[in-house]
Amino acid sequence: MKINENVSSITSAVRKMAGLAEGRKNCLRSDLGTPDLPTPKHIIEATKKALDKGDTQYPAFLGIPPLRDAIAKYESKKGVAFERNNVIVTQGGEHAIFLALTGMLKPGETVYMIKPHWENYNSIPLTLWAKKETISIQDMLAKKPEKSVKVILINSPNNPSGVIYDKKILQKVAEYAKQHDLFIISDEVYDQIYFEEKPYSIVNYAPERTFIVNAVSKTYSMTGYRIGWLCGPKEFIGSIGWAIRSTLSCCNSFAQEGALAALTGNQSCVKEMVAEYKKRRDLMMKRINQLGWECKTPQGALYCYPNIKQDSWPFALELLEKANISIVPGEPFGDKTHIRFCYASMSLSEIDECFDRIEKFLKERKK
Structure with a gap:
C-alpha cells in the first residue's frame, strides 16, 4: 500500500528547522512566526x-x-x-x-x-x-x-x-x-x-x-x-x-x-504590540545592515528577509549547528538565496545575542 504521493510529498521548512531546534539548549529561535507577547x-x-x-x-x-x-x-x-x-x-x-x-x-x-x-x-x-x-x-x-x-x-x-x-x-x-x-x-x-x-x-x-x-x-x-x-x-x-x-x-x-x-474590544493592545514589534524590527535591521546583507526594511508583518547571496539551506543548517540559531531558508518562499528571521519571537536582548553569534559565525567561516 502507498500513501497518496500528493500528501507524502508535502514538506515544511519552518517545521523542519523548528524540529531540529527543539530541545537544543540555549538555542535562539527565529523560525516559527509566533509572537512571544501574551494574548490580551x-x-x-x-x-x-x-x-x-x-x-x-x-x-x-x-x-x-x-x-x-x-x-x-x-x-x-x-x-x-x-x-x-x-x-x-x-x-x-x-x-x-x-x-x-x-x-x-x-x-x-x-x-x-x-x-x-x-x-x-x-x-x-x-x-x-x-x-x-x-x-x-x-x-x-x-x-x-x-x-x-x-x-x-x-x-x-x-x-x-x-x-x-x-x-x-x-x-x-x-x-x-x-x-x-x-x-x-x-x-x-x-x-x-x-x-x-x-x-x-x-x-x-x-x-x-x-x-x-x-x-x-x-x-x-x-x-x-x-x-x-x-x-x-x-x-x-x-x-x-x-x-x-x-x-x-x-x-x-x-x-x-x-x-x-x-x-x-479595546484595540490599544494592538497598538502596544505593534510598537514593540517596531523596536525589534529596527534593531534587527540595524544588525542586518551592519553585516552588509541586502534587506529591504519591512513595512509590516513580523519578519526580516535578507539576501545572503548563497544557498539558504546549507547556510541555515550550518548556522543551527555552529551558532545554535534557528532561522528559515528562503527557498520554500520562492527565493533560494534569502533567509527569514521572525523578530516577533525574540526579545531585544535576544536579537542582539542572535546577531553577536552570527557575526562570530561569519568570521570563523572565513578562516
Missing part, C-alpha cells in the same frame, strides 16, 4: 467565560452570528461594505485559503502564487490535485496566463518580506484578474501590523472577484486559537461554506467567543 487579558477572560457558561457544543457551521457580524464590520472598514452573508469563520487563515481554493480550482487547474509567499501555500493545491505556479508580480503582468490558471493568491503585508504592496501595484493585479477572468485571494492576516503607511486592500479594485483571508492569530497573539475567516462575494461564499462540513464541521465555539472579544 480581555480575550482570555472572554474565552474562560464561554467555557464557564458551558459554551462547548457545536456552533453554527459558518460561524457564530455575532462573530460573523463583527468580521463583516471589521472588513468593511477597508472600503467595501460586507454583511454576515459575506463571511465564513474558519480554522485559521490557512483553512480559509484551503476552502477558497477548494471552491475555485478543479483538478489540474492552476493558482498563481505571488512570490515571495508563505511556504504553506505550496502544499494546499497538492491536496486538491491542482497546480501552483510561483511567480513575481512583474512576470505575471508581462504574460498571458495559460487556460488552466484560475486564481491569483497575493499576500500584503507580506510574509516573509514585510513588503506592503502600494495601490498602483494592487490596481494592476486587479485589472489583470479582470482581463483574464481570474479569482483573487488576498491574504491580509498582517493587516494591522504595519509601521508606516496603512495597507490598502485589493478588494477595492475588484470586489466582485476578491476573497479576503484574515485571522486573529498574529494581530492579537492568538495563534493557538485557530480562528480565521474568508470574506467575499456572497454568491460564492455560500457554496464554499459547505466545504466546512466536509473538513471540520465547525470551529470551536469558545475560541470564537475569544475572537469576538478581540475584534470588538
Whole structure:
C-alpha cells in the first residue's frame, strides 16, 4: 500500500528547522512566526467565560452570528461594505485559503502564487490535485496566463518580506484578474501590523472577484486559537461554506467567543504590540545592515528577509549547528538565496545575542 504521493510529498521548512531546534539548549529561535507577547487579558477572560457558561457544543457551521457580524464590520472598514452573508469563520487563515481554493480550482487547474509567499501555500493545491505556479508580480503582468490558471493568491503585508504592496501595484493585479477572468485571494492576516503607511486592500479594485483571508492569530497573539475567516462575494461564499462540513464541521465555539472579544474590544493592545514589534524590527535591521546583507526594511508583518547571496539551506543548517540559531531558508518562499528571521519571537536582548553569534559565525567561516 502507498500513501497518496500528493500528501507524502508535502514538506515544511519552518517545521523542519523548528524540529531540529527543539530541545537544543540555549538555542535562539527565529523560525516559527509566533509572537512571544501574551494574548490580551480581555480575550482570555472572554474565552474562560464561554467555557464557564458551558459554551462547548457545536456552533453554527459558518460561524457564530455575532462573530460573523463583527468580521463583516471589521472588513468593511477597508472600503467595501460586507454583511454576515459575506463571511465564513474558519480554522485559521490557512483553512480559509484551503476552502477558497477548494471552491475555485478543479483538478489540474492552476493558482498563481505571488512570490515571495508563505511556504504553506505550496502544499494546499497538492491536496486538491491542482497546480501552483510561483511567480513575481512583474512576470505575471508581462504574460498571458495559460487556460488552466484560475486564481491569483497575493499576500500584503507580506510574509516573509514585510513588503506592503502600494495601490498602483494592487490596481494592476486587479485589472489583470479582470482581463483574464481570474479569482483573487488576498491574504491580509498582517493587516494591522504595519509601521508606516496603512495597507490598502485589493478588494477595492475588484470586489466582485476578491476573497479576503484574515485571522486573529498574529494581530492579537492568538495563534493557538485557530480562528480565521474568508470574506467575499456572497454568491460564492455560500457554496464554499459547505466545504466546512466536509473538513471540520465547525470551529470551536469558545475560541470564537475569544475572537469576538478581540475584534470588538479595546484595540490599544494592538497598538502596544505593534510598537514593540517596531523596536525589534529596527534593531534587527540595524544588525542586518551592519553585516552588509541586502534587506529591504519591512513595512509590516513580523519578519526580516535578507539576501545572503548563497544557498539558504546549507547556510541555515550550518548556522543551527555552529551558532545554535534557528532561522528559515528562503527557498520554500520562492527565493533560494534569502533567509527569514521572525523578530516577533525574540526579545531585544535576544536579537542582539542572535546577531553577536552570527557575526562570530561569519568570521570563523572565513578562516
